[in-house]
Amino acid sequence: MAELFSEEWMQSFKEHWNSEPELSDALAQINFNSVIGYGFPGEDKPRGVITIENGKATAAGAYNGETMNWDLRATEEQWTKWMSKPPGMMGLGAAFTTGKIKFVVGDYKGMLKDPRMAGPFIKSFSVMGRA
Structure with a gap:
């Protein structure tokens, strides 16, 4: 398994995002566009980023200075827990x-x-748990 939020992991996340109708199709219905960063608390910048256009992931990889609409942080342990058992x-x-x-x-x-x-x-x- 690729390191969480690495280039390889983010590319896999992008593919799985686009193949999940409850995510990509649902967001396409509201014309959702966003740049979302993921990382860990206490770090200056997110580790990975995914770009969403009309619900579909169009780019993903390591953070490279993009302007974020969302920047989410949690510990690696917490991310892993949520990936195996998503929160309600x-x-x-x-x-x-x-x-x-x-x-x-x-x-x-x-x-x-x-x-x-x-x-x-x-x-x-x-x-995320499929990436």
Whole structure:
């Protein structure tokens, strides 16, 4: 298995993102466009980044200075836990409240209030587990 958020891992994540209708098709319905970074707390920048255009992942790889719409951070242990057992809405809310997931960039509360975004966000954790 490739190192979490490495170039190789992000490319695999991109392929799995696009093959998951509950993620890519659901986001395409709301014309979702975003650049999402993933990494670990305490680091200056995200490790990996994925670019989404109309719900589909169009680019993915190591972070290279892109401007983020979302920058998500959690410990490697926490990411791994979520990949094997994705959190539900309650679990994600608790993780945000307790600081297990940090949004360096992005409107967490706004996203959770929009079920068209919240459902696919939660689905992204199980898709990560396939990468």
